[in-house]
Amino acid sequence: MKYSLFNLIRNTFSGHSRWTPAWRDATPKTHYDVIIIGGGGHGLATAYYLAREHGIHNIAVLEKGYIGGGNAGRNTTIVRANYLLEGNQPFYEWSLKLWESLEQELNYNVMMSQRGVINLYHSDAQRDAYVRRGNAMLMHGSDAVLMKRDELRDMLPYLDYDNARFPILGGLMQPRGGTARHDAVVWGYARGADMRDVDIIQNCEVTGIRMENGAITGVDTTRGAIGANKIGLAVAGNSSRLAAMAGMRLPIESHVLQAFVTEGLKPLIDHVVTFGAGHFYISQSDKGGLVFGGDLDGYNSYAQRGNLPMVEHVLESGMAMMPSLGRLRVLRHWGGIMDMSMDGSPIIDKTPIDGLYLNTGWCYGGFKATPASGWCFAHTIARDHAHRYNAPYRLDRFMTGNLIDERGGGPRPNVH
Amino acid sequence: MKEAAYRNSAGGLIDRDRPLKFYFDNVSYQGFAGDTLASALIANGVHLTGRGFKYHRPRGIYTSGTEEPNALVELREDARREPNTRATLIELYDGLSAMSQNRWPSLAFDILSVNNLLSPFLPAGFYYKTFMWPKQFWEKMYEPFIRRAAGLGRAANKPDPDRYERATLHCDVLVVGAGPAGLVAALAAARSGARVVLAEQDHRVGGHLLSTSTTLDSKSAESWSDDIRTEIEAFEDARLLTRTTVFGYYDHNILAAVERLADHLPVPGAHGARQKLWRIHASRVILACGAFERPLVFGNNDLPGIMLTSAARTYAMRYAARPGSRAVIFTNNSSGYDALADLAAGGVNIVAVIDPRSDIDSQSIAQAEAVGARILNRAVILGARGHLHVRGVDVDAAGVRERIDCDLLCVSGGWNPDVHLHSQTGTRPVWSPDIAGFIPAESRQRELSIGGAAGQFDLANALITARQRGLDAARECGFMSSAFDLPDVAKGSSAYSIEPLWRVAGYHGKALVDMQNDVKETDIGLSAREGYKSVEHLKRYTTLGMATDQGKLSNVNGLGILADELGFSIESVGTTTFRPPVLPVAIGVFAGSSRGQHFSPTRYTPMHDWAVRHGAKFVEAGQWLRPRYYPRDGEDMLAASCRETLATRNSVGLCDVSTLGKIDVQGADAPEFLNRLHSNGFARLPVGKARYGLMLREDGLVLDDGTTTRLAEHHYFMTTTTAEAAAVMAHMEYYHQAIWPQLDVQYCSVTEQWASMAIAGPNSRAVLQKVLTRIDLSNEAFPFLAATEFNLGNFRARLFRISFSGELAYELNVPAGYGESLWQALMNAGKEFGITAYGTEALGIMRIEKGHIAGPEVNGQTTAGDIGLGSMLSSKKEFIGRPLAAREALVDSAREQLVGIRCNDSSMRLYAGAHLVEPDKAAVIENDLGHVTSVTYSPMLKTWIALALLKGGTTNIGKTLKAVNPLMKHEVNVEVVSSQFFDPENTRLHV
Amino acid sequence: MRINCPLCGERASDEFSYLGDATPGRPPSGASLKEWHDYVYLRDNPRGPHHEYWHHVGGCRAWLVIHRDTFTHEIFDVGLACDIEESVG
Amino acid sequence: MSEFTYTSPLAGVIKPGVYGASKTAPGVAILETWRSLYSIMPRNGQQSVVSGVTRERYGLPLPDIGRVTSNAEHSMIWSGLNQWMLAGALNETDINFPELADALKDMAALVDHSHARSIIRLSGSQARHTLAKLCALDTHPRSFSSNYSAATRMAHISTLIHQIDAAPLYEIYVPRAFARSFFSELCEAAAEYGYIAEPLRRDP
Numbered sequence A: 001m002k003y004s005l006f007n008l009i010r011n012t013f014s015g016h017s018r019w020t021p022a023w024r025d026a027t028p029k030t031h032y033d034v035i036i037i038g039g040g041g042h043g044l045a046t047a048y049y050l051a052r053e054h055g056i057h058n059i060a061v062l063e064k065g066y067i068g069g070g071n072a073g074r075n076t077t078i079v080r081a082n083y084l085l086e087g088n089q090p091f092y093e094w095s096l097k098l099w100e101s102l103e104q105e106l107n108y109n110v111m112m113s114q115r116g117v118i119n120l121y122h123s124d125a126q127r128d129a130y131v132r133r134g135n136a137m138l139m140h141g142s143d144a145v146l147m148k149r150d151e152l153r154d155m156l157p158y159l160d161y162d163n164a165r166f167p168i169l170g171g172l173m174q175p176r177g178g179t180a181r182h183d184a185v186v187w188g189y190a191r192g193a194d195m196r197d198v199d200i201i202q203n204c205e206v207t208g209i210r211m212e213n214g215a216i217t218g219v220d221t222t223r224g225a226i227g228a229n230k231i232g233l234a235v236a237g238n239s240s241r242l243a244a245m246a247g248m249r250l251p252i253e254s255h256v257l258q259a260f261v262t263e264g265l266k267p268l269i270d271h272v273v274t275f276g277a278g279h280f281y282i283s284q285s286d287k288g289g290l291v292f293g294g295d296l297d298g299y300n301s302y303a304q305r306g307n308l309p310m311v312e313h314v315l316e317s318g319m320a321m322m323p324s325l326g327r328l329r330v331l332r333h334w335g336g337i338m339d340m341s342m343d344g345s346p347i348i349d350k351t352p353i354d355g356l357y358l359n360t361g362w363c364y365g366g367f368k369a370t371p372a373s374g375w376c377f378a379h380t381i382a383r384d385h386a387h388r389y390n391a392p393y394r395l396d397r398f399m400t401g402n403l404i405d406e407r408g409g410g411p412r413p414n415v416h
Numbered sequence B: 001m002k003e004a005a006y007r008n009s010a011g012g013l014i015d016r017d018r019p020l021k022f023y024f025d026n027v028s029y030q031g032f033a034g035d036t037l038a039s040a041l042i043a044n045g046v047h048l049t050g051r052g053f054k055y056h057r058p059r060g061i062y063t064s065g066t067e068e069p070n071a072l073v074e075l076r077e078d079a080r081r082e083p084n085t086r087a088t089l090i091e092l093y094d095g096l097s098a099m100s101q102n103r104w105p106s107l108a109f110d111i112l113s114v115n116n117l118l119s120p121f122l123p124a125g126f127y128y129k130t131f132m133w134p135k136q137f138w139e140k141m142y143e144p145f146i147r148r149a150a151g152l153g154r155a156a157n158k159p160d161p162d163r164y165e166r167a168t169l170h171c172d173v174l175v176v177g178a179g180p181a182g183l184v185a186a187l188a189a190a191r192s193g194a195r196v197v198l199a200e201q202d203h204r205v206g207g208h209l210l211s212t213s214t215t216l217d218s219k220s221a222e223s224w225s226d227d228i229r230t231e232i233e234a235f236e237d238a239r240l241l242t243r244t245t246v247f248g249y250y251d252h253n254i255l256a257a258v259e260r261l262a263d264h265l266p267v268p269g270a271h272g273a274r275q276k277l278w279r280i281h282a283s284r285v286i287l288a289c290g291a292f293e294r295p296l297v298f299g300n301n302d303l304p305g306i307m308l309t310s311a312a313r314t315y316a317m318r319y320a321a322r323p324g325s326r327a328v329i330f331t332n333n334s335s336g337y338d339a340l341a342d343l344a345a346g347g348v349n350i351v352a353v354i355d356p357r358s359d360i361d362s363q364s365i366a367q368a369e370a371v372g373a374r375i376l377n378r379a380v381i382l383g384a385r386g387h388l389h390v391r392g393v394d395v396d397a398a399g400v401r402e403r404i405d406c407d408l409l410c411v412s413g414g415w416n417p418d419v420h421l422h423s424q425t426g427t428r429p430v431w432s433p434d435i436a437g438f439i440p441a442e443s444r445q446r447e448l449s450i451g452g453a454a455g456q457f458d459l460a461n462a463l464i465t466a467r468q469r470g471l472d473a474a475r476e477c478g479f480m481s482s483a484f485d486l487p488d489v490a491k492g493s494s495a496y497s498i499e500p501l502w503r504v505a506g507y508h509g510k511a512l513v514d515m516q517n518d519v520k521e522t523d524i525g526l527s528a529r530e531g532y533k534s535v536e537h538l539k540r541y542t543t544l545g546m547a548t549d550q551g552k553l554s555n556v557n558g559l560g561i562l563a564d565e566l567g568f569s570i571e572s573v574g575t576t577t578f579r580p581p582v583l584p585v586a587i588g589v590f591a592g593s594s595r596g597q598h599f600s601p602t603r604y605t606p607m608h609d610w611a612v613r614h615g616a617k618f619v620e621a622g623q624w625l626r627p628r629y630y631p632r633d634g635e636d637m638l639a640a641s642c643r644e645t646l647a648t649r650n651s652v653g654l655c656d657v658s659t660l661g662k663i664d665v666q667g668a669d670a671p672e673f674l675n676r677l678h679s680n681g682f683a684r685l686p687v688g689k690a691r692y693g694l695m696l697r698e699d700g701l702v703l704d705d706g707t708t709t710r711l712a713e714h715h716y717f718m719t720t721t722t723a724e725a726a727a728v729m730a731h732m733e734y735y736h737q738a739i740w741p742q743l744d745v746q747y748c749s750v751t752e753q754w755a756s757m758a759i760a761g762p763n764s765r766a767v768l769q770k771v772l773t774r775i776d777l778s779n780e781a782f783p784f785l786a787a788t789e790f791n792l793g794n795f796r797a798r799l800f801r802i803s804f805s806g807e808l809a810y811e812l813n814v815p816a817g818y819g820e821s822l823w824q825a826l827m828n829a830g831k832e833f834g835i836t837a838y839g840t841e842a843l844g845i846m847r848i849e850k851g852h853i854a855g856p857e858v859n860g861q862t863t864a865g866d867i868g869l870g871s872m873l874s875s876k877k878e879f880i881g882r883p884l885a886a887r888e889a890l891v892d893s894a895r896e897q898l899v900g901i902r903c904n905d906s907s908m909r910l911y912a913g914a915h916l917v918e919p920d921k922a923a924v925i926e927n928d929l930g931h932v933t934s935v936t937y938s939p940m941l942k943t944w945i946a947l948a949l950l951k952g953g954t955t956n957i958g959k960t961l962k963a964v965n966p967l968m969k970h971e972v973n974v975e976v977v978s979s980q981f982f983d984p985e986n987t988r989l990h991v
Numbered sequence C: 001m002r003i004n005c006p007l008c009g010e011r012a013s014d015e016f017s018y019l020g021d022a023t024p025g026r027p028p029s030g031a032s033l034k035e036w037h038d039y040v041y042l043r044d045n046p047r048g049p050h051h052e053y054w055h056h057v058g059g060c061r062a063w064l065v066i067h068r069d070t071f072t073h074e075i076f077d078v079g080l081a082c083d084i085e086e087s088v089g
Numbered sequence D: 001m002s003e004f005t006y007t008s009p010l011a012g013v014i015k016p017g018v019y020g021a022s023k024t025a026p027g028v029a030i031l032e033t034w035r036s037l038y039s040i041m042p043r044n045g046q047q048s049v050v051s052g053v054t055r056e057r058y059g060l061p062l063p064d065i066g067r068v069t070s071n072a073e074h075s076m077i078w079s080g081l082n083q084w085m086l087a088g089a090l091n092e093t094d095i096n097f098p099e100l101a102d103a104l105k106d107m108a109a110l111v112d113h114s115h116a117r118s119i120i121r122l123s124g125s126q127a128r129h130t131l132a133k134l135c136a137l138d139t140h141p142r143s144f145s146s147n148y149s150a151a152t153r154m155a156h157i158s159t160l161i162h163q164i165d166a167a168p169l170y171e172i173y174v175p176r177a178f179a180r181s182f183f184s185e186l187c188e189a190a191a192e193y194g195y196i197a198e199p200l201r202r203d204p
């Protein structure tokens, strides 16, 4: 059923009893042209674009739990395209463009809100690095604004300008950056895919990958074996486990990243603000909670649960950046399992196994990538070669040295 | 000030000798010490305390504890304003002021309550279906409106003026909750001699017993509890923390608790913190957190004047405050009857008990008869009546409808054991049909629940288990003791019995499941119909359980209704995930004292005070503070640093370089170790010589650079950059310990031991010679890269002839405590040459003039070749990073490589971060050739110069390019030159 | 988490820094580029027991090899990296 | 006598007096001290030989991990993996470095750290509670007592702590550059109990 004000009103008069499911609860068929493993944003978007752009409809998305229960459902919802390197910026700019018309495209309000993303800088070296990056963004056709301390003070009066250990000197802002309602993105893509006949199968964990003569034939799942010509992995933090089922080792480690939300408040923070002297970033959700996060806990984990030292560390940064936060209360904090890659950039590529495609390495930046990731992955699966936007995201780039290392952290996933 | 009309004249745990004045919405009232804000409001007959989140329906005090969804207020004012504070948890203090929130213009008349009328159009998730057209309207109109309407209280807009602290506690046994179960368990463990911590969020011990007239060994609950408290506190190794909520359960039995040291005071005392964060490391944990009473879901169940039965009992007994005069009880379980006598004793006239069950045990019936209340069985309340307060209820008793007037409606839907902390350990609670609630599952950590938290609602039995668990926990930690006698519990109640009722069929009005987030019973059905069937989807689609109470009241009812809708059992529906904190916790306390200047420690060099006295401006270099420049009257940074540069290049300058990392390396295999660490060779470095070294990471990119000096056959002294000092040390430790432990090498950081100063410039030798009178500093005796160690005064010092500035220069290291004195001596000695202290800016100018790389060039993305050091990769030996440095893309000659650039027009300036394009090309990425890394004005060349990373590197020398900086709306033509701008032959070094 | 450092005893995990998988052995001299690539870049990354390097930076500065479950975070064993490497040879 | 003067890292920062909540009965005493300090790192397989040398010279064998051997003047403090700190007498420079270096030649690396650490003596009835705010070490007498040492982080700073007696009296070794930050955190932690502060009694 189309979502519109008209239909909302019409349904009101029938006591909202006629709304149809946003997506069917499909039962697995015996065979699909394409199986996407992972019902997160990326997996569902991939299925959506496969159906919409490439006319493939015999598709299943297999999700071990409930759709959106992975990182798609636990991220801090920041959408931006403020990358430095040539390998990254065109992809993320394309993603941002897709975001800008996503609600109309999906007929689902994902509450994309271009509130502006501001990265603070605290030293001349940091400023220079931001100038380099801002210029790269502009040269790629994105938007970027360098803000001086006084301009920031007017715009973000609540920051600590006067007693900070690392004084705020300015910031790099991307006005088109912002936030989106994470769950709605998942549900919107699920609904869109479902309308194009994609089977969304929840509570269906893939436990094995079937191959014959080096080519994919299907998967084993907790709901039985399912045949497939092609399989796309979009399982974020679980990528290594799935790849292992196909006998592959990946340049990926799984790490826990925590996020936090406060009690609901009247409007306080209008932008997304990122602290440059520690790991901290914050925005306010439409519901009023301040949503924030920081750095990885630092060790490999599949627990979706972090530990106290990082909680303290994140909030130290929060207080250092914005000392009026002191009396607001943390309502809840949780963790998600990040697919941290060896250079901090993603991989969207074919694998050496015929019919097996890989989408991983999103680190803590994959939410904003959702539309373009699905779009490029669908292209790669359908056409068997990369689109120009994901061409740099090759699996063999560590072998050739074509690294895409924005932070220069080297092969230590926990520092990216 | 109004009289407290609903205060009973006797009873209660309040101090009637200490009356307190307080304000709610600017009206003043009176309460007593011992009151909470909620109890004091009730004593004053104030029930309307807030408005619902979405429909702005009037709301009153619903509970007496942490689960309160409605009575949320803005407490205190100005910088101390605390939004969303639960009235039920605030201890009254004199002058307390609280405001209601989320209403306009007033609590009783709230404009947005039209939402209540519009509510049919605003079911769960309506916003996903609309507000999409026209596209621009979302950000300009809809969203700002939604945001203003959403949220509850207003945050303070000034820095929090209070202090916070953090501390760590270690114990054998942590007991959470000092209700009867926790008290007994803690006592048992403490008597065994174990180190015990007992944490209780209330300011008194006794738990729910304080709300009852229960007697133990014929003592009142409070005196029995206080006796145990006294005994526990007498143990040297036991510690009772009151006003302390344990809110987080982390791995390996680390728990987090917040102690509210001053929230019951107008302001914290001098030197006192507002709150303290405890990190508790416990060998064993006993959870005795009790249970929460469950609401019932029927029409208008959110009207003020409706509250949990246990809350009404608490107000009546503990606070001597009458929550109403004429009460109806709606209960599906025996505990509702247990409260009757206490309510009646508290002056509440109970007219009827509405019970949906057909069989009611005789004990319960007797309890009702004792207070003269009618029992209506097989009965439910269809709806409550009233506008701003409940005035009556519509009852359906086995098909017979009846209206009963009342001003208090007490509900009890059964009890939910508080499994929150238990569930945080990564396990999920399990359904117990016996109590119709979730109880703890098997433990993942060394943790057990007792009492109400374990679903044990029989006090006498709970105490027996509590004692046993306390003894067991202590024994497991190696402490033995025997059981002790437990009190006789006056037995007035029946065994707990319940028949779950998730919702009343055929109710009228709205039936709220989550009162704070305004989730209605119908929303759950809608969610299920629309495919949001998983509990997690239900939660996210409807926001059930996402409010500040995190579903403490609403979740289980919601699950029950969902299970009904889907035709599943409640256990197969399961719970959502429990997350810390158990109760919302102030951000300030997590940060403790680490805020403002205390956010991160500051490192000071030995010469810091001298620099302060001489007017230096400082710059942060990691945690260090370094003198940046030493302005003289009115100079700005550029003028000062140019003067410092010229003084150095023309005569002599002195620079504090103590922040460089310094590592002492010794041992038989020291030469071999250094050889493996560096891309160039160190094994054959002569004793008494320094050499510039380069280190790669294992992936072949540059890690760091620095000089290393051989002090003796098996003794080297290494320096690193300031930024990478810690990383290099850890890198060495890793390779030595984890990869090559056979190497006989010993090393440690000596960064802190040495004050280091660079003395540079043509007159540096002359100045130095005046101080180091006994060393021959002539070029022959002490040439470039020479190093020596010697006695100076009563200490050892080291001298190196190395140069970052490109001048004749030395680095002198003396023990840190003598740094300032030596510095002063050099300044004195240099007076005749006009010696000038220079800071990091001048240092930067000189290094760029010389084309020396630093942080912007060694940024983790560059290879040795990129930064012009390709020749430092030895082909004769193995070293870390060598194999992977050879990857095709890393040796591609088209990579961006180090060059110098300068402005053709000396009046034009350059900016770091600009990109390079051909002069006639546009600033678009297709034309991008590289970027500018480090920029300075060169006082020697009298123009702006820069280092850059440029595709093709030095093959471009002589070309004209354009440095484009669209971000700063700037561009300028530049010439590509060698990165060695000044004295490329290094003649000045060797004089 | 609490880590039982063989030298310092039990300490909170924030005194330690983490490096990663301790299973792969550093390739011998003369190893191929592929071997180096696999060593530096590829990981098993299991959900479950995992041998990993931690550094007691805030304490004794020993590098440790910790056998830890990446799902439950349970620690089975902690050893000094130098002892383990020495015994491997 | 040297023509050069020593400056303590806390010079001008630590001022004698009584501070914080309780001026009459302060619970904590903070005293700046000085000792010469040498770190001793035995060569591979030389630990017992080195221990023999230090026993012979000072009566101080290398202690076990986490322990300290001491006599009236000196202490030998375990300070980390394969590392011990020889601490000289209070406020004296009494260890002959070249001589000791010679005695340990080819047996151990000896590194002068005398200026690398700021040393704070901490005592008083509330010393343990104060430490609980600075570090996560369990200072209960059952876990940590006289002649124990630990390398641990306090207020984000890597430190070495040595418990001297059961009073308790502690010595905390703080990297020199961090001394001021450490001192200010220490004062912040002790303020609740009140504290006496005393600067270095005499220069080395």
Ligand SMILES: Cc1cc2nc3c(=O)[nH]c(=O)nc-3n(C[C@H](O)[C@H](O)[C@H](O)COP(=O)(O)OP(=O)(O)OC[C@H]3O[C@@H](n4cnc5c(N)ncnc54)[C@H](O)[C@@H]3O)c2cc1C
Residues within 6 Å of the ligand: A037, A038, A039, A040, A041, A042, A043, A062, A063, A064, A065, A066, A067, A068, A069, A070, A071, A072, A073, A074, A075, A076, A077, A078, A079, A204, A205, A206, A207, A234, A235, A236, A237, A238, A242, A257, A258, A259, A293, A335, A336, A337, A338, A362, A363, A364, A365, A366, A367, A368, A369
């Ligand atoms: C705390 C946190 C904050 C973040 N903040 C941001 C941010 O602000 N901006 C941003 O851009 N990104 C952010 N991210 C990153 C972003 O959330 C992820 O990169 C992105 O969501 C990953 O893609 P996904 O949505 O497809 O992954 P997921 O949602 O994790 O999808 C993977 C799915 O695969 C399923 N699965 C796994 N194994 C199997 C199996 N064997 N069989 C079947 N199904 C399986 C999982 O259950 C899961 O649902 C953050 C992440 C976290 C955890």
Ligand SMILES: NC(=O)c1ccc[n+]([C@@H]2O[C@H](COP(=O)([O-])OP(=O)(O)OC[C@H]3O[C@@H](n4cnc5c(N)ncnc54)[C@H](O)[C@@H]3O)[C@@H](O)[C@H]2O)c1
Residues within 6 Å of the ligand: B176, B177, B178, B179, B180, B181, B182, B199, B200, B201, B202, B206, B207, B208, B209, B244, B245, B246, B247, B288, B289, B290, B291, B335, B338, B415, B418, B450, B451, B452, B453, B456, B457, B458, B459, B460, B462, B463, B496, B582
């Ligand atoms: N339905 C009922 O009749 C019912 C309900 C609850 C308790 N009880 C009776 O009480 C007996 C035992 O009571 P109990 O001691 O288990 O519960 P209790 O409710 O008396 O005590 C729990 C205590 O824990 C404290 N607490 C809860 N969470 C905390 C936290 N995170 N941090 C610090 N303190 C926390 C509470 O403030 C309270 O004082 C039961 O066996 C039963 O007889 C009966």
Ligand SMILES: Cc1cc2nc3c(=O)[nH]c(=O)nc-3n(C[C@H](O)[C@H](O)[C@H](O)COP(=O)(O)O)c2cc1C
Residues within 6 Å of the ligand: A073, A074, A075, A076, A077, A182, A259, A261, A285, A287, A289, A291, A304, A331, A332, A333, A334, A335, B536, B545, B546, B547, B550, B576, B577, B579
């Ligand atoms: C952007 C965002 C906002 C959130 N806001 C709330 C909130 O207001 N209340 C709440 O209880 N949880 C909120 N959550 C957290 C979720 O309840 C949940 O913890 C998170 O999605 C992870 O799932 P899990 O805890 O079920 O594992 C929010 C999560 C996100 C990502």
Ligand SMILES: [Zn+2]
Residues within 6 Å of the ligand: C005, C006, C007, C008, C009, C056, C059, C060, C061, C062
């Ligand atoms: Zn250790």
